[in-house]
Amino acid sequence: MTCPSALERMTGPVQEETPDSERKTPDQRAKMSDIERLRHSCAHVLATAIAKLWPDAQFAAGPPVENGFYYDVDLAHRISPDDFAKIEAEMKVVVKANQVFEKVVVTRDQALADAQKGRLAALGDRAVPSRFKLDIVQGIPEGESITYFKNGEFIDLCAGPHVMRTGNIGAFKLTHVASAYYKGDEKNPQLQRIYGTAFKNKTEMEAYFTMIEESKKRDHRKLGAEMGLYVMDTEYVGPGLPLWLPNGTAIVEELEKLAKETEFAAGYVRVRTPHIAKEKMYKTSGHLPYYAESMFPPMEFDENEKLRSELEIKTERLWAQVCELSRADAKLRGVDEENAMTYVEKVLLGEEAALGKLPPRISELYTEHRSASKALRNLPDAEFYFLKAMNCPHHHRIFAAEPRSYRDLPLRLAEYGCCYRYEQSGELLGLMRVRSLNMNDAHIYCTTEQFATEFNAVNEMYLKYFKIFGLEKYQMRFSTHSKEGLGKKYVDEPELWIQTETMVRDVLKNSGINFVEVSNEAAFYGPKIDVQVWSAIGREFTIATNQVDFAVPKRFGLVYKDRDNSEKTPLCIHRAPLGTHERFIAFLIEHYAGNFPLWLAPEQVRVLTIGDDDALVNYAREIVTELRASMVRAEGDFGTDKINGKVQRAEQAKVHTMLVIGPRDMAASAVSIRVHGKGNVGVKPRAEAVSDILAAIKARTA
């Protein structure tokens, strides 16, 4: 289904990932690709070098990762990139020595004893135990074999696998150093994580670093600023809240147009919902307990604020008066001070007959107090409103707004809903991670029988989009639940989980879509698919998500009337093929290096005049007007600059098509066409040039 990208050819097929905090099973280890094996081995070489330079280093984990490897180390010396040359030199010695990676099977007791002696992840015995290794040994399940890998004097607790010899590592380089918690838990000590990468040979490594350089040039934050797509006004608007400038908005609206056309053809209907909703919405949906901290704090909204405070003051005042008078009355009746209130309350509350005994003024005040506090109690509570972090609950309420029949299904509600998520400050990253986001969202309500067709149609839509954007490599990550998470991370519906996961798996298998299955990463309400794509330079992006929801419609009590007159809860498919505008455009900027195809280019056409002669400018202006009348984003540059200057400015602004107009063109009713990055492509009659442009935009061709 997919062509291997340059990166894939370099790094081998993408593997299922396992979070650091979880151990890889022996089964997963067996699947380790050649390049991962090599990188894992290089991590050992790194540790060998560090152990030589700083013998007191304590090592934790050193796995291969997507583009390389790392080793986590606890060390008093703070390793900085300045140390890399020194470490790499030691690593080179190890690689040159061509040491054998020798696998040694040991008993648990032996491993524990060695860890105590500080012998693990070290070149010899040490005064202090290898404390992380000790912890890891203790975590290995009974019955699983415990192995070391030994290269030279360096012994590491490791399940492998490794390459045969250190000399098999053809090229390596340390890249950066970061911090990480042991086992990814912030309660654990913080370690230094030293990253590096390794390849079979130097050529492959150079290709990799070329790609990294290229991705820096294509960084959406850099290009987004240069091209005037968006700005972050952190001072007045806030971090993670992008302002879309006219150029960026043009792209946003083209994507919306694409989605609207595609969805309309596929039988979706459009809806619009507010940006906020009451607390009840998210209590009902079940999002609040799971996601409260990543939602913006609620706004308290009290319609009766004034009345409430008046009543509060009034009840307090009345009660104070009642108390005062009652004490005086009790005293009069000879009840001692200590029991005065008890006495009065008893009379007031219970003994009706005794009412008459009290001075009428107290009864009166008491009655007044009672009615005021009743009024206070009866005031509706203040409401809490949340900014919506997702559109689904609003759509569920649209489903609930009318009685639904099985004839209405599937019902496909689509909206470019603007959501707000309080992403942690350290998470914000240009447009990739933001706090306000526009989702290409839709919710499909369907019956169990309709599910496979609907789910498949959604996947087909993804593929259609991939084609438009020229994405050759993609992968669907099918995330399922875990039994242990039921009732915690996941709604406690074991049968529905199995049932929906089976349905999704069957659809994926039958359609031949490229997917991998990952357990324990589902949404809380059902299995999901994360859509990964690879940009033109081979970087991976997770752009979209597609989820099954068998839980939340039930929580909202959504039902449709089936053929047999029974009420049934629909299944819901959440889908957003273009993800969020923000992330998708960030991806497109890198993918196209800012050189957008005509239909997406913020400025599609710029008409440049050679000179500023009146007749010429009029002719050029006519062309701009004609194009704009057909919704082409065309501008004119009619100034006094030399044509070279105008061309350069247009090229730098990445204007897709430049129409250069000089006296010769005007005389022939023609235009001279120049395409961004391609140079002068020749002269055409004006009418033909215009119709070509319109046709290319309509076809959304590159």
Add this chain to the structure above:
RNA sequence: GCCGAAGUAGCUCAGCGGUAGAGCACCGGUUUCGUAAACCGUAGGUCGAGGGUUCGAUCCCCUCCUUCGGCUCCA
């Protein structure tokens, strides 16, 4: 949120205890040029914010904000 680094004109950067600098862009002129920069000039800054040290702070110290590199998280 956590660890580390950085914030000087719209952009790219220089300066680093003693009056704040350049190029490009902007603006005003001049130039009339056939496909990646014609020329001249004006203007532009609380040197991220607040506090401290100092005779004097863009520079040194502290706090905060934001950004960047990671970690954690991602409905």
